[in-house]
Amino acid sequence: MAPSLPNCRNLKVPRDISFSGSGFLATYQLGVALCFFMYAPWILRSAVCILGASAGSLIATAVVCEMNMFAIRDEILQFAKHVTSFILGPFDPSIKVANWLERLLHKYLPPDAHRWARGRLGIAVTRVTDGKQLILSDFNSKEDIVQALLCSCFVPGLSGYLPPSFRGEHYIDGGLSNIQPMLPDSSDVTLTVSPFSGDADICPADPPCSLEMVVGTAVLQFSKMNNFRILNGLYPTDLRTIEQAFYNGFKDAIRFLQINDLVPSAMNEGAEMTLRDGQTNMWKYLEASKAELEDLEMKVENTAMESYSSMWTDSSTEPQLFRDSHFHFDVVKNVLLGNASTYLSMLRLPARILSNLLLPLVVSFYALLQSRQRMELVFRQLPEFVFWTWHGARQCFLFLFNIVVQTLKKDMEKRVMNCLLFLQWLNVYSHYGK
Known part of the structure; x- marks a missing residue:
């Protein structure tokens, strides 16, 4: 769906920017952010609040703290490549999303990130107890930002069973309560960015579709292409699709700026050449990294086998x-x-x-x-496991249930409105026909 012109034409400041939940397709939003930093940085730097839910909160943090967009993209692609090496993908028990995210944040977040983010970065989370969405924006340290992001990106079942906590309160994925976070008391224009085709200001421009689904405050097209994007965001099947989303986001952002007369149209060719060069270099880097990773795995495996053999052959070292x-x-x-x-x-x-x-x-x-100690540990943790599993499953069920209900409600309202318009037309026609 093409960007919404009435919203975008209103360029008054202050304004907010909202990055939707996106999963592995957060690379699309990285491309949008990179384009804005290159050609319209005032849009990002003049925003009063930059919000994000789920993986979108990572992009919002990268924008506020002005992190290296290319480095974050490479990290996401490398992790996606690691995930696709398992049959179960992100559902494999050995995949630790929280560990990867924590390492990424400690590596790229500046030490004074909380000074950049306090009051300006809004991380959407869902409170476990009542399913209410909260916007966390008060950070006193870098660790506060890390912990808030771990909460916002925690998907029950996918990231584990024990949800992380922020200042004593347990939270889960912010996209489960509203995939496109908004400030509740904000009357200003909010620029929305989503990797899924729908009513967002910047999103993929798919052909018109008569079927739509309502996810929180966002409306997404229910089309084959969009369903594939959603699936690929949750369960990456094609690395090239995730990497291509970065360039699609960059180009969609250029189109947004051109429609609103913020950049010259001649800039598009130069951007295309830059993107093509970057794409070629990226795949060379991925192939080289893959070869290095395979060599490293071979060395580690050989070393482990030697250590294992020596341990059992030498009784003195047992x-x-x-x-x-x-x-x-x-x-x-x-x-x-x-x-x-x-x-x-x-x-x-x-x-x-x-x-x-x-x-x-x-x-x-x-x-x-x-195994007595292990069994005692299991039985001690069993009530906690059941408690948090129940809350997580309940929130996921309510998320899907609300999508169905809100979608049917919107469809019924649309049909009723069409019937009312038809009856009104019949009334006018019968009146003037006489």
């Missing part, structure tokens, strides 16, 4: 834990079987028969003793 465990097992087995053999000999029965029969039982009993 860990104390294993030696103690084997000794403990022998003691348990001898004591139990010795007592059983003694009682059996008193009954004038062969002791060896009972020894062989009881050996599996002894092994099972010993395994139970060894």
Whole structure:
């Protein structure tokens, strides 16, 4: 859908900028932000509040703190490549989204990021207890920003079961309450950016579609292309699509600026050449990184095998834990079987028969003793696991339920309005037809 001209023409300041939830297609919003920094930086720097939900909060943080857009894009692409190497993708238990995000933020956020972000960066989160969306904007340290972003990007089930907390309150993904965050008391124009085709000011321009779905305050086209974008944002299947979204966002932002007479039309050719060169260099970098990663994995695997072999071939280097465990097992087995053999000999029965029969039982009993601490830990965490899993599942269900209800409501209102307009036309026609 083409950008909304009436909203965009109103260029008065102050104004807010909102980055929607986007998943791995946050690269689209990075391209938009890069274009604005290059050709219209006053739009970003004059904004009173820059908001973001879910992955959009990471882009909002990058804009406010003026982080390296290319570096953030490369990190997202590298992580997406790592995710696609697993059959289950982001749902694989070994994928730690929170760990990756925390490492990324500590690496690229400036030490005084809270000074840049305080009162200007709005990170949308969803409170677990009541599902209400809150905008976090008061940060006293860099760690506050990191923790708020971990909350805003936490998807129940995908990121784990225990939601992170910010100042003692647990929050989850901000997109579950409203995918396109807005300030509740803001009457000024908000520039909206989304990687999904819909009613956002800057979004992919797809052909018109009669089917729409309402997600929070955003309206998205229910088309094949848009559904593929949504799927690719949650479950990356094609790295080139995610990387191409960066250049599509850059070009859509140029179109937005040209429509509003903010940049000359001749600038488009130079931008195209820059993007093509950048795209070629990016894929060369990815291929080189892939080769280096494979070599590193091979070295690590060989080193691990050598260490494993030496550990079991050299008895002097055997860990104390294993030696103690084997000794403990022998003691348990001898004591139990010795007592059983003694009682059996008193009954004038062969002791060896009972020894062989009881050996599996002894092994099972010993395994139970060894796993006692683990079982105690599981049972201690079980109530907490059930509690947070229930809250997370409830919020995800309400998110999907609200999409269905709001979409049906909008469709019914549209149909009723068409019927009313038709009846009004019949009334006017019958009146003047006479």
